[in-house]
Amino acid sequence: MQKIAILCSGGDVSGMNAALKRFVEYTQAKGFMPYFIYDGFEGLIDNKIVRAKYSDVAGIITRGGTVIRSSRSERFMEKSYRLRAIDNLHSHDISSVIVLGGDGSFKGMQKLIQESNICFSGIPATIDNDIAGTEYCLGVDTALNIIKNAIDAVRDTASSFSRAFVIETMGRECGYLALVSALTGGVEMCLIPEIPYNLDNYKKRFMKEMKEGRSYFIAVVSEALKKSDMILEWFEKEIGMESRKVVLGHTQRGGNPTVNDRLMAYRFVTSAIDGLIAGERSSVVCYNDGGFSHKDIGEIAFEKYTICTDLLKLGMEYEK
Template structure:
């Protein structure tokens, strides 16, 4: 029997546990012995590698986060520690690895493969949805639903007190979460890093809306914009004349019960990743595109900046 392992690297997402469950089940269906690597690349170095069974995967599909832990490993960037990781894998006869993470994790595995020949397939897993080459990353749908629920709840208070609420989403320098959430929650303002903005351009329209009877505003902003959310709130108070509050959603967006879509995508990502490895694809990332699932090289994924879909950006004209 061949041995195969899986690890999570970087930020956790809701969808990792469904992926771990499917990894165990699909590996066994294909005559493979599955292993869990605990605590990401740190676990490879510290030999936290254990056989995974149906028992380990039972009852985890509805849980957010990852039962095997995750980490950002500075040690794995050093050749001496990658050699330790290789010895640990060799001792268990593991030569195939699935990596749930982002482009930084995939670049690390690219180096590891070229040095030591450990075959791998990457599964894009980040709520920021900022990995080039894939339309969708695991965990995004759950994060969007968490944000949607939060905005819907905040709207009740905004309407009751005639306030403006500035709601900050995660995303680093990618405005995907903010833009999609704003569109799907009926926000009146959306600010993202990809588009330059001038708040003065909104003043006349917002004041006219208040004269016409509008009593509150919902503004959804990405954490990567040029101003602090508190500055946007001050603008609402000083220029628009509405009492304002700021809500920073923070890490609530990374947790929560995985949605049906993320559970299904976890299933599909894992199956394609294992199929690719068994089919002779020794070094790839499985991506979801308009054409369906595609295997792409690290160069395609990691060496070009992710850009928001032009159609989505076009919808910003609404604001």
């Protein structure tokens, strides 16, 4: 019986557990034997490879994070440790591995592809939504809903105290979370690395709105800019409004997965397993225009993601 393993690498996202549940159920339905690799690539090096059973995934679909845990592995950068990881897979007779992670995880996956005869399939799983070749990454919808709830809650206190609030979102070098959250959260300012901004333009608009009765402001700032404290001071000194900063941090990575992320987990895993069955050896499952496709790891791991033009145009309207 062919054996297939799955691991989670890099930052955890809500939806990973739903993916693990589908993995166990679908592999067995297709006549394969499923294995879990605990602690990501670190666990692969340390041979934390265990046969997965239905009981391992019972009741986990509502939980954020990943029950098989994740990691970032510096050891994996050394070839000797990668060869040990490959030997561990061979010792279990595992012929295929599914990797849930981001671009760093896929670069590690590509190294294993080059150094072994094992087949790999990647599933984009990062709230940053910054993987080239795919419109959507697992976990993004849950993260956006957490940010939406935070913005809605902050608006209540902002309006009650006539304050400005600066909400900092995650995103590493990508402003996707901040931009979509700002557009859907009805905020007054959005600052992301992809769009140049001019604070004088914002000041002119904000002062005009205050004369017309506006008593509070909400700004969403991407952590990539490292400008949250500066914007806080700007509100107080230039706009003359008492201000507070809210750093959402890792709350954006957890929580009960949304319906969309549960469904996307189901579909991503199904496509990954179907691809491995069809003979895909080194692909990443990508979602575009409502459908799934397999793209070679080389097209994904070393390409830079860019936010779609339509969203960027909407974001540029904030300074008008």
